[in-house]
Amino acid sequence: MTGTPLLTATDLRVSYGAFEVIKGVSLSVDAGDALAIIGPNGAGKSTLFKALTGEISCRSGEVRFLGKDVTALPAHLRTAEGMGRTFQVSRVFLELTALANVIVALESRQRCKKRGQGRWWRAAPEPALVEEAGHLLSQLGIAHLRHEVAATISHGDRKRLELALALALDPLILMLDEPTAGMAPADRMHIVDLILSIRAEKGVAVIMTEHDMDVIFSISERVMVLNYGEVIAAGTVDEVRNSQTVREVYLGKDMYHAEG
Numbered sequence: 001m002t003g004t005p006l007l008t009a010t011d012l013r014v015s016y017g018a019f020e021v022i023k024g025v026s027l028s029v030d031a032g033d034a035l036a037i038i039g040p041n042g043a044g045k046s047t048l049f050k051a052l053t054g055e056i057s058c059r060s061g062e063v064r065f066l067g068k069d070v071t072a073l074p075a076h077l078r079t080a081e082g083m084g085r086t087f088q089v090s091r092v093f094l095e096l097t098a099l100a101n102v103i104v105a106l107e108s109r110q111r112c113k114k115r116g117q118g119r120w121w122r123a124a125p126e127p128a129l130v131e132e133a134g135h136l137l138s139q140l141g142i143a144h145l146r147h148e149v150a151a152t153i154s155h156g157d158r159k160r161l162e163l164a165l166a167l168a169l170d171p172l173i174l175m176l177d178e179p180t181a182g183m184a185p186a187d188r189m190h191i192v193d194l195i196l197s198i199r200a201e202k203g204v205a206v207i208m209t210e211h212d213m214d215v216i217f218s219i220s221e222r223v224m225v226l227n228y229g230e231v232i233a234a235g236t237v238d239e240v241r242n243s244q245t246v247r248e249v250y251l252g253k254d255m256y257h258a259e260g
C-alpha cells in the first residue's frame with residue numbers, strides 16, 4: 001500500500017521506574033495488515049501493546065495513527081480515533097446483559113462521532129442500535145446469549161463479547177491482547193476463524209500479542225519478535241519461523257544446536 005500507514009511507532013522507550021522495558025521499538029502497520037508481536041515471557045509485549053493503545057505513557061518516541069500524533073492521547077481518545085482494542089483480562093460490564101454491553105459500546109461510538117455532544121444517559125436505547133447490537137452478537141456467534149448477564153457467560157463467549165464491543169466502535173485497526181488467553185484449543189480455533197472472517201469482511205487491520213503459535217501463524221501476515229525490550233526479528237511468518245535467532249531465543253541456544 002502507498003500513502004500514510006495506519007499506525008506507526010517510532011523509537012518507543014518505556015520504563016518502569018529506572019527499569020527500561022521497551023528499548024527503542026519502531027513498527028508500522030498499513031490498512032488491512034495483520035501483525036503479531038511475539039517473544040518469550042517478560043520480553044515486553046504487553047508493555048509495548050499498552051504504549052501503542054495509550055494505556056501507559058512512553059519515556060520517549062512517537063505513536064501516529066493515520067499520520068496524526070497520538071502519543072499524548074489517552075486510551076479512550078485513541079479508541080475514538082479508530083483504534084479498537086480488547087484486553088488480556090476481559091473488561092465487559094459483568095452486570096449487564098450481552099446485548100446491553102454492545103448497546104453501551106454503540107452509544108459510546110455515537111457520542112464520539114458527535115464529539116461528546118448529547119446526553120451520556122438515555123431512558124431507552126434507539127431501536128436502530130438495538131438491532132445493530134443484535135446483528136453484531138449474531139456475527140460473533142453469541143446471539144443466543146443476548147439476554148444473559150455477562151457475569152454468567154463462559155470465558156470463551158466473554159472473549160467473543162469483548163470482540164463485539166471492540167467492533168461496535170467501528171475500528172480501522174483491532175488491537176488484540178492475547179485474544180485466546182485461557183481458552184480451550186477448540187475455542188481458540190473458533191476465535192481464529194472469527195478474526196479471519198472479520199478481516200475479510202471489514203478489511204480491519206489487526207495487531208496482536210499472543211502466545212499460541214497456531215493462532216499467530218493462522219492470523220498474521222507479519223511477525224515482530226521482541227526479546228528484552230528489543231526487536232530481534234521482524235518479517236513474514238515464514239521468515240520469522242525460519243530465523244535461527246528466533247529459534248535460539250525460544251529453544252535456548254544449547255537446545256537449538258543440539259537439535260539442529
Ligand SMILES: Nc1ncnc2c1ncn2[C@@H]1O[C@H](COP(=O)(O)OP(=O)(O)OP(=O)(O)O)[C@@H](O)[C@H]1O
Pocket residue numbers: 016019021039040041042043044045046047048
Ligand atoms: N507495572 C510494572 N512495574 C514494574 N515492572 C513491570 C511492570 N509490568 C511489567 N513489568 C516488567 O517489565 C518486563 C516486561 O513485562 P511485560 O508484561 O511487558 O512482558 P510480556 O512479554 O508481555 O510478558 P508475558 O508474555 O509474560 O505476558 C518484565 O520484566 C516485567 O516483570
